[in-house]
Amino acid sequence: MLTDPVPQTAPARTSAHVRERWAQPPVRLAVLAAVVLALAVVYLFTDVPGSLLFALEIRSLAVGAMAVVAVAVGVSTVVFHTITQNRILTPSIMGFDAFYRLISTVIVFLSGSASFLAFDALTLWLVQVVVMVAFSVLLFTWLFGGKRRSLHLMLLVGIVLGTFFRAVTEWMQRMLDPLDFQVLSDSLFASLTRPDELLLGLTAGLVALGCAAVVPLLRTLDVLTLGAPAAVGLGVEHRRVVMVLFTIVSVMVAASTALVGPILFFGLIVANLAYSYAGSFRHVWTLPTAVLLGMVCLLGGQLVLDRALDFGGTLSVVIEFAGGLFFLYLVLRKGAR
């Protein structure tokens, strides 16, 4: 276990008892929630240069954005892992990030950075969400809903399309005016600290809807960990349930990507940490654990960046770096077995 909170001073006779109690999923989750709360308080109330009220207003928006992203990414990644029966690929494998970049690039390419910047934030967000959800649901119904019904084929097509989008994006970016390119690449880095209030609200609404739709399916998700054949044998309407879950995943990922930009490896880290930390395979525990771990990563990372490194970088860059290393570790460890 990663951060098993076992008190070392307990007497030897009862230590196993104490350890067992501390290892219970609810206790683990509560500890994590306390950590998140503490980090949030530190982030909100310390190191205030001027008016506390002003700082709170700005920072609570940032915390809100982090919470929305943590929920969207944590829930969507764990659900995606369960329905695809793997723990390394994340929804971004379906080309979400590539598609997001492509949409922005196309807009700048066709109309220039001036009109891109003038673009209403709400319209841009809506376009991004609708196009991304439409794309993934279309891909999914085509390759999974029909006769073929192959998850692997769908993933493969997603990867190939993602590569294609990336190539087109790169080609367009090469043809851009340097100034346009500057504006574009600036907007393509995930930014959590200055979210648009209206968009944050809309995204939070969508993500909350997604969560509400997942809750009744929590136990069905547990059964899906056994794999499609066993789940069907136990009376799960596999195709329908997976369709519903996949749509939820697409909406959540699209909404949060359109809000803050693409974060590739973040979901991978929090989901895999959640599997080892939660102390249970049940989604009632792994889903909130993944969300809270996401909050710890985002809040903690932002604190370190702001306070220790003096705003020396962008959080998403740090997360991508750490996530990339973690991904390599996971792949190598799986390979070694």
Next chain:
Amino acid sequence: MITLEGVTKRYGGQAVVDDVSITFGSEGVTSLIGPNGAGKSTLFGLVGRLITPDAGRLAVDGMDVATTPSAQLATVLAVLRQDNQVAARLTVQDLVEFGRFPHSRGRLTVVDREHVERAISYLDLGPFRQRFLDELSGGQRQRAFIAMVLAQDTKYVLLDEPLNNLDLRHMTEIMRLVRQMADDLGKRVVTVLHDINFAATWSDRIVAMRDGAVVADAAARDIMRPEVLAAVYDTSVDVREIDGRPVALYYG
């Protein structure tokens, strides 16, 4: 009764199951034998609603497999597939509790817990109940999965090659269990087997398939004849009587 009427499944124009009409469920243990590619597993997939047929009708106790809700079928029919790879770390207890899903949708009642306990003790899994599945031997794993199927408390149990990758002792153990499930608990077990001697020793009825069709369907003793087995497997099989039981010799 599990009834198949004119069931056909084609892959790329070739019929893997070709116009099969058969009924299972009047005998305790029925074994399905036949060479690789005969369509045995496909037939199981069709009954277990993992595969949709191209033609024909399947019914379990009068309920049409195509139209009856999956959850309702899962209360009368349990299917155990060949390879059961689980990515998550589950304990034996977790796995067996899943068997109650069709009845309780995941919220275990007192009755559900009783069924789980009974299944665990029936398969002698008590000492292993808190073990993770990846910490078990092949035989123990197979028993854990059978316990799940047992907890599902269905009349019909379909086992697809339950003896795969097991050693002699565990193969015998599983077959004895299958027999007990039929005799003591009144289950109707249909199982795909490759070892025809196991099939002959433990089953009441043997159904032989070849090229997607049923080529023989009779009591064990009537199937265990050199001419019948040669026709099914396309290879010569010697059958000897040892202690009053027919034993097939096919080791070359």
